[in-house]
Amino acid sequence: MSTIDPSNIPPQILHRNLLGAIVPRPIAFASTIDSFGHANLSPFSCFNVFGVNPSTLIFSPSRSGQTNEVKDTYLNVIEVPEVVINVVTYSMVEQMNLASTEFPRGINEFYKSGFTPVPSEKIKPFRVKESPVQIECKVQQVIETGDGAGAANLVICEVLLIHANDNILDKTGMIDTRKLDLVGRMGGDYYVRASGRALFALEKPSGKSPIGVDSLPENIRMSTILTGNDIGRLGSLNSRPTAPEIEKYFTSADFRKISSTHSGNAGKILEEAHKLAHTMIAGNEIFKALLLLLAVSNLANTEM
Ligand SMILES: Cc1cc2nc3c(=O)[nH]c(=O)nc-3n(C[C@H](O)[C@H](O)[C@H](O)COP(=O)(O)O)c2cc1C
Incomplete structure (x- = not known):
């Protein structure tokens, strides 16, 4: 600087x-x-x-x-x-x-x-x-x-x-x-x-109680794949997925695809999940992206 x-x-x-x-x-x-x-x-x-x-x-x-x-x-x-x-x-x-x-x-x-x-x-x-x-x-x-x-x-x-x-x-x-x-x-x-194309809309957070970026696990906050805007959108969610919701997500097709393709390689699973979450956020599937990220964080924590 x-x-x-x-x-x-x-x-x-x-x-x-x-x-x-x-x-x-x-x-x-x-x-x-x-x-x-x-x-x-x-x-x-x-x-x-x-x-x-x-x-x-x-x-x-x-x-x-x-x-x-x-x-x-x-x-x-x-x-x-x-x-x-x-x-x-x-x-x-x-x-x-x-x-x-x-x-x-x-x-x-x-x-x-x-x-x-x-x-x-x-x-x-x-x-x-x-x-x-x-x-x-x-x-x-x-x-x-x-x-x-x-x-x-x-x-x-x-x-x-x-x-x-x-x-x-x-x-x-x-x-x-x-x-x-x-x-x-x-x-x-x-x-x-x-x-x-220079115009874009951004919903005001007023009247809401966003979870905040500080509530996200470190691997999400420090991701080299997710952008600042991705992280801002995740932190703007009004609720965090619950433990049973994350648990249930383990059985989803998205999750199984990533975990089976890179079975045993926690770092690769994390990387692929972050790439997919980035795409999901671009498609406005923010809550689903966080589910995926948290499920993968849990898996990585248990496997490492
Ligand atoms: C788009 C644009 C913005 C300008 N903004 C300012 C400004 O904020 N302050 C300023 O003193 N001059 C600014 N200028 C320069 C004045 O318009 C310029 O000095 C003008 O001749 C002043 O006119 P006046 O002496 O009749 O008041 C700007 C010029 C342009 C083209």
């Missing part, structure tokens, strides 16, 4: 490492105005949602790492503490990238990038018509974390109104994350597209 001590490297190198590692980041396409009413539109990936009561979004138009200048968006939210945060879909990336150009203050990036401004209902900055979710926010607080190049300016926003395009809603009228096709920012020039 390489170790990086932030106090020993220039901010630009730290920036590359940290922003290359903390990925993918969602993108706030922030629409603001200055006190003269000049519109501004810029993307910020130092962004996330932090609470819903009150509903809190935070993004950071930071001081430039090169010039230490502050961004127009930061100056605007100080002058007019309002912002529309628009999400960025894959179909918007090229224009969004163009809008991130550091145009002189007062230049309207809606026009430069070709996005369509739509009036908001509760605040003065415009919404981006092409974005499927547009969030009108009041800026509650701006926290400057420092005055050196690359210092963050945390813009803490409270959500006033959320506009969602009908075509990204599910049957119950809720925003369907699978329909959004949003992009996330990676390190350097890379992005990630959150759609298709």
Whole structure:
């Protein structure tokens, strides 16, 4: 492992490492105005949602790492503490990238990038018509974390109104994350597209009482065949097979096949059982996989 001590490297190198590692980041396409009413539109990936009561979004138009200048968006939210945060879909990336150009203050990036401004209902900055979710926010607080190049300016926003395009809603009228096709920012020039095969579901363990990885025998926890995800799924089971269930499994076809093929070779039986368990877990037969693993562990213990 390489170790990086932030106090020993220039901010630009730290920036590359940290922003290359903390990925993918969602993108706030922030629409603001200055006190003269000049519109501004810029993307910020130092962004996330932090609470819903009150509903809190935070993004950071930071001081430039090169010039230490502050961004127009930061100056605007100080002058007019309002912002529309628009999400960025894959179909918007090229224009969004163009809008991130550091145009002189007062230049309207809606026009430069070709996005369509739509009036908001509760605040003065415009919404981006092409974005499927547009969030009108009041800026509650701006926290400057420092005055050196690359210092963050945390813009803490409270959500006033959320506009969602009908075509990204599910049957119950809720925003369907699978329909959004949003992009996330990676390190350097890379992005990630959150759609298709990149999406996968993981059931939440909340409300359950999983047995935990620590309850598994050492040969399972330390297996060189089972993956971390396999072990995580075994540990997520809500119950462990009982002794009679394991006993009964000794007579199963799966078990007999392995034990008879490699009769007397406990190490080989264990290896084959782990391979089969890996396949079973991939096929969602988690409990059965644990039965097999525990039965084989018992056999190995008695034979060795
Ligand atoms: C996808 C993307 C994400 C960005 N994220 C940030 C960010 O989180 N903070 C930041 O200060 N600049 C970020 N930038 C750069 C700003 O968008 C850029 O400096 C922009 O010109 C600022 O505009 P403004 O001066 O009009 O506010 C990002 C650029 C892109 C393309």
